[in-house]
Amino acid sequence: MNVIPGVDPEDFSVTSETEVRTEELLINMGPQHPSTHGVLRVVLRTDGELVLEAIPHIGYLHRCAEKIGEKVTPRQFIPYTDRMDYLAGMNMNLGWALTVEKLLGLEVPEKARHLRVLIVELNRIASHLVAAGTYGLDLGSFTPFVYCFREREKILNLFEAVCGARLTYSYITVGGLMADLPSGWLDQCEAFLDQFEPVIDDLHDLLSVNHIFVKRTAGVGVLSRELAVDYGCTGPVLRGSGVDWDLRRDGDPFYTRMYRDYDFEVAVCRDGKYPQPSPPVPTEAVLGDCWHRFFVRMVEVVQSVRLVRQAIEKYRLAEGDIGQPIKLNQKLPPGEVYLETECPKGQMGFMIVSLGEAIPWRVRARSSSFCNLSVLPELCRGCLVADVPAIVGSLDIVLGEVDR
Amino acid sequence: MSIEEIFQHLQEKFGEAVRPGDFTSIDPWIEVGPEAIADVCRFLRDNPALRFEMLHCITAVDYLEVDEKKAAKASFVPHLELIYHLSSLTLRHRVTLKVMLPRWRDDHPGQLPRVPTVSNVWKTALWHEREVYDLSGVEFVGHPDLRRILCPEDWVGHPLRKDYQMPIEYHGIRAR
Amino acid sequence: MAQWLSDWLTLSPQWEWVAYLTVALLQAVILLALVMTAVALATWAERKVAGRIQDRLGPTRVGGRFGWLQPLADGLKLFTKEDLIPANADAVLFRLAPYLSFAPVFGVFMALPFSDGWVAHHFNTAAFFILAVLGLEVFGIILGGYASGSKWSLLGGMREAAQVVSYEVPLAFSAMLPILLAGTMDLVAIGEAQRGWFWNWFVFHDPFTFVAFWIYVICAVAGTNRAPFDLAEAESELVAGFHTEYSGFRWSVFYMGEYAAMAAVCGLGVVLFLGGWNGPIPVAEWLFGPASSTSPIVNFLSQLLGAVNFIIKCIIGVVFMISLRWTLPRPRIDQVMSMCWKYCFPLAALAFLGATLWVLMLPDGLLGQGHPKASTCEQSVMVTVERIETP
Numbered sequence: 013m014n015v016i017p018g019v020d021p022e023d024f025s026v027t028s029e030t031e032v033r034t035e036e037l038l039i040n041m042g043p044q045h046p047s048t049h050g051v052l053r054v055v056l057r058t059d060g061e062l063v064l065e066a067i068p069h070i071g072y073l074h075r076c077a078e079k080i081g082e083k084v085t086p087r088q089f090i091p092y093t094d095r096m097d098y099l100a101g102m103n104m105n106l107g108w109a110l111t112v113e114k115l116l117g118l119e120v121p122e123k124a125r126h127l128r129v130l131i132v133e134l135n136r137i138a139s140h141l142v143a144a145g146t147y148g149l150d151l152g153s154f155t156p157f158v159y160c161f162r163e164r165e166k167i168l169n170l171f172e173a174v175c176g177a178r179l180t181y182s183y184i185t186v187g188g189l190m191a192d193l194p195s196g197w198l199d200q201c202e203a204f205l206d207q208f209e210p211v212i213d214d215l216h217d218l219l220s221v222n223h224i225f226v227k228r229t230a231g232v233g234v235l236s237r238e239l240a241v242d243y244g245c246t247g248p249v250l251r252g253s254g255v256d257w258d259l260r261r262d263g264d265p266f267y268t269r270m271y272r273d274y275d276f277e278v279a280v281c282r283d284g285k286y287p288q289p290s291p292p293v294p295t296e297a298v299l300g301d302c303w304h305r306f307f308v309r310m311v312e313v314v315q316s317v318r319l320v321r322q323a324i325e326k327y328r329l330a331e332g333d334i335g336q337p338i339k340l341n342q343k344l345p346p347g348e349v350y351l352e353t354e355c356p357k358g359q360m361g362f363m364i365v366s367l368g369e370a371i372p373w374r375v376r377a378r379s380s381s382f383c384n385l386s387v388l389p390e391l392c393r394g395c396l397v398a399d400v401p402a403i404v405g406s407l408d409i410v411l412g413e414v415d416r
Numbered sequence: 417m418s419i420e421e422i423f424q425h426l427q428e429k430f431g432e433a434v435r436p437g438d439f440t441s442i443d444p445w446i447e448v449g450p451e452a453i454a455d456v457c458r459f460l461r462d463n464p465a466l467r468f469e470m471l472h473c474i475t476a477v478d479y480l481e482v483d484e485k486k487a488a489k490a491s492f493v494p495h496l497e498l499i500y501h502l503s504s505l506t507l508r509h510r511v512t513l514k515v516m517l518p519r520w521r522d523d524h525p526g527q528l529p530r531v532p533t534v535s536n537v538w539k540t541a542l543w544h545e546r547e548v549y550d551l552s553g554v555e556f557v558g559h560p561d562l563r564r565i566l567c568p569e570d571w572v573g574h575p576l577r578k579d580y581q582m583p584i585e586y587h588g589i590r591a592r
Numbered sequence: 593m594a595q596w597l598s599d600w601l602t603l604s605p606q607w608e609w610v611a612y613l614t615v616a617l618l619q620a621v622i623l624l625a626l627v628m629t630a631v632a633l634a635t636w637a638e639r640k641v642a643g644r645i646q647d648r649l650g651p652t653r654v655g656g657r658f659g660w661l662q663p664l665a666d667g668l669k670l671f672t673k674e675d676l677i678p679a680n681a682d683a684v685l686f687r688l689a690p691y692l693s694f695a696p697v698f699g700v701f702m703a704l705p706f707s708d709g710w711v712a713h714h715f716n717t718a719a720f721f722i723l724a725v726l727g728l729e730v731f732g733i734i735l736g737g738y739a740s741g742s743k744w745s746l747l748g749g750m751r752e753a754a755q756v757v758s759y760e761v762p763l764a765f766s767a768m769l770p771i772l773l774a775g776t777m778d779l780v781a782i783g784e785a786q787r788g789w790f791w792n793w794f795v796f797h798d799p800f801t802f803v804a805f806w807i808y809v810i811c812a813v814a815g816t817n818r819a820p821f822d823l824a825e826a827e828s829e830l831v832a833g834f835h836t837e838y839s840g841f842r843w844s845v846f847y848m849g850e851y852a853a854m855a856a857v858c859g860l861g862v863v864l865f866l867g868g869w870n871g872p873i874p875v876a877e878w879l880f881g882p883a884s885s886t887s888p889i890v891n892f893l894s895q896l897l898g899a900v901n902f903i904i905k906c907i908i909g910v911v912f913m914i915s916l917r918w919t920l921p922r923p924r925i926d927q928v929m930s931m932c933w934k935y936c937f938p939l940a941a942l943a944f945l946g947a948t949l950w951v952l953m954l955p956d957g958l959l960g961q962g963h964p965k966a967s968t969c970e971q972s973v974m975v976t977v978e979r980i981e982t983p
Contacts, residue, residue, distance in 0.1 A: 152922025
């Protein structure tokens with residue numbers, strides 16, 4: 013009999029079925045595995061179906077975007093930000109654009125601000141749809157995935173009409189946006205939202221409150237509040253642990269002023285309740301487990317729909333233009349800025365160190381998925397093999413962003 | 417809490433080890449001596465008036481002008497900077513710490529500069545320090561598992577150093 | 593038939609085995625063709641139902657508007673694929689495994705009555721035979737998992753072993769109820785016992801059989817490795833489980849086994865609980881009179897009607913299993929096991945006990961009308977024992 017970590021072999025008062033030990037098995041999960049969401053590799057040390065240790069290995073998608081940033085001007089770097097979190101290119105564009113604007117001391121016109129909120133929140137919906145759909149796939153349910161991708165496809169169609177790209181947009185740029193909306197776009201967007209809202213309830217039926225789904229996710233991979241903060245987890249992972257923290261409300265003033273006259277609720281569980289409308293929390297769910305992490309995203313989708321609707325109204329009323337992009341080789345003032353924005357996956361931070369030239373001296377991308385993933389060994393200790401995809405899926409990582 | 421107040425707290429406790437950085441820049445910062453960084457961080461986290469529970473990011477910036485013509489006019493002496501971004505979720509304030517390091521320990525090229533780890537203060541640092549070690553070449557003393565994280569384990573050099581040369585070939589793959 | 597062939601060819605007694613072999617091969621070919629057609633239709637139905645559930649069309653190109661020929665195209669593709677055997681696999685067992693998993697399922701169809709006269713081999717212990725043979729399917733899968741030399745396959749094989757062996761128990765228990773009620777293990781007789789209106793079907797016989805029917809459904813889905821109980825091949829956890837390393841034709845043989853098993857458990861369920869070849873309304877009796885009709889054409893027509901009834905019920909069962917797969921997430925292995933041992937098994941045992949008492953207390957049924965064939969419990973148990981003793 014081997015020694016189980018954390019259990020005294022002499023202590024016979026603790027007797028559980030997990031005490032029966034077999035020979036340990038090292039299993040390589042990934043980089044080609046259906047549910048590691050890209051090229052993540054996790055080495056599992058297992059005892060039968062029990063995972064004793066999970067060690068993530070990353071870097072398969074490393075392109076050293078930070079080094080590239082030292083060779084190109086800020087506007088030229090925008091396409092590289094698209095390729096970090098490729099499911100939320102708009103949010104990445106915005107994070108980078110705002111960081112450069114913070115360095116330049118630039119503020120975009122009102123119309124551009126509302127358009128940015130509109131586009132970014134729409135992309136947040138798209139990203140969360142992928143998260144929810146693939147999470148269903150991780151748990152063996154194929155159909156919600158197709159439903160989610162159907163809705164996401166409609167958002168991508170809207171984005172295509174706006175900027176011509178479906179995945180790597182490079183639409184939000186330093187100083188504004190690349191183009192104004194085409195005529196009739198807002199009506200299409202509203203039509204989409206009207207059609208989309210009932211679909212959220214379908215997804216709740218198929219996933220959130222589905223009995224098997226709850227059984228698979230409730231109480232699995234519980235991430236305590238303290239641990240989440242300790243590991244620097246952010247976004248839905250942090251809020252899933254019950255921490256009321258959303259950069260759109262609590263962040264840098266330079267970022268929060270974008271949302272200053274918007275009305276939304278932070279998707280977090282307060283006294284066992286989530287912002288309405290949402291189904292009640294099942295009794296099995298423990299704060300910080302996979303179910304809560306998943307559910308926070310579903311609730312955020314509702315809030316994002318609210319934000320998009322407000323942004324449409326505000327954009328319609330706004331006067332003026334959508335801002336002028338800075339010159340491609342505009343000189344940057346010397347200085348250092350760091351800015352984090354609330355991206356769908358968490359807080360994505362960009363940092364620029366400038367020595368007064370057009371090309372930054374150093375670019376830093378603090379990736380939210382990177383920090384969220386680092387908690388994986390902690391969560392996977394002592395779970396079952398089948399829980400590993402459930403936990404990885406609930407962290408909702410994008411390897412493009414982890415590896416940069 | 418403003419940066420001046422935070423600095424007051426730190427100076428009372430650590431004296432010479434902390435120096436005022438730039439309080440007027442966009443993101444004001446405090447300079448911390450390399451040997452004191454772990455203690456300062458622990459103090460910042462545990463002090464009830466400060467409570468910096470979250471480490472956002474560790475960044476290393478390499479200051480070296482490789483072009484010899486420009487190097488003569490450069491506004492800095494060659495060095496490495498570590499930048500720590502911290503914030504408190506409960507008290508809602510932020511601070512930036514900087515640690516100045518030589519580019520090489522004792523100016524021997526190839527000897528990585530050393531700094532105490534903060535991974536026992538915040539677990540975020542576990543991976544961030546590995547990343548800094550991997551890409552910028554800083555050795556974190558006391559880190560439990562200081563391996564390369566983004567580059568392959570047998571990679572040579574630290575890509576984010578300014579004098580880094582991309583290898584011509586890596587395992588038979590043309591790299592340059 | 594063999595005798596007839598032997599006489600016709602005027603074979604001497606020592607050459608009679610040739611006739612037997614020829615006839616056996618002929619019957620096997622017919623059954624195989626039947627099973628393959630069922631499998632092809634099931635794969636087509638799977639893709640079509642999945643498509644409809646997922647708000648898309650499914651196959652539309654091959655073979656007209658509805659993609660009828662899609663299974664053929666799939667088969668053609670699979671035949672032409674490269675057949676790989678991993679370097680560290682046990683080559684012999686690796687080759688053997690798919691056939692071991694398919695052959696038993698195929699054997700099931702030998703004893704499955706399609707109608708009261710249409711059964712390849714009329715056993716008086718057919719129910720027992722089918723349950724036993726279906727249980728053999730697991731060996732092929734365990735072997736495939738073990739012989740692949742891959743850890744994922746091994747885990748899949750281990751899961752399969754644990755799961756299928758466990759679910760055999762409640763499956764057999766719930767299948768015992770109709771055997772008890774009809775007093776025989778002969779599937780034809782069990783089907784005959786449910787003749788008449790649909791309330792004569794064993795599923796509606798009493799509350800306990802109703803419960804047992806649903807336990808049978810759960811265990812049948814679990815026993816054939818269908819989602820949501822497809823833990824042995826859980827693609828998001830174990831890559832593809834026991835068939836990770838299989839490709840091309842061998843892979844498709846595993847799949848044939850799975851679909852054939854679906855059809856087989858549906859067929860068994862239909863005979864045991866859903867009246868077999870008896871329609872919900874006794875149309876056949878009105879049209880053709882009692883089953884003892886002598887006219888061969890009338891007999892043929894009544895058999896055909898029975899077979900159509902049976903096949904329609906099977907199709908409903910298969911489509912139900914398919915729609916389950918595309919709707920539900922997959923439970924975890926420990927949940928699957930606890931569901932079997934903590935819920936299905938005790939419930940099946942209770943239902944068995946309850947049904948026994950029911951027949952004992954209310955031998956004539958709740959309404960006092962009596963059941964056409966089901967005798968008192970005493971008799972039926974006696975008969976069952978007798979049948980087991982004298983196979």
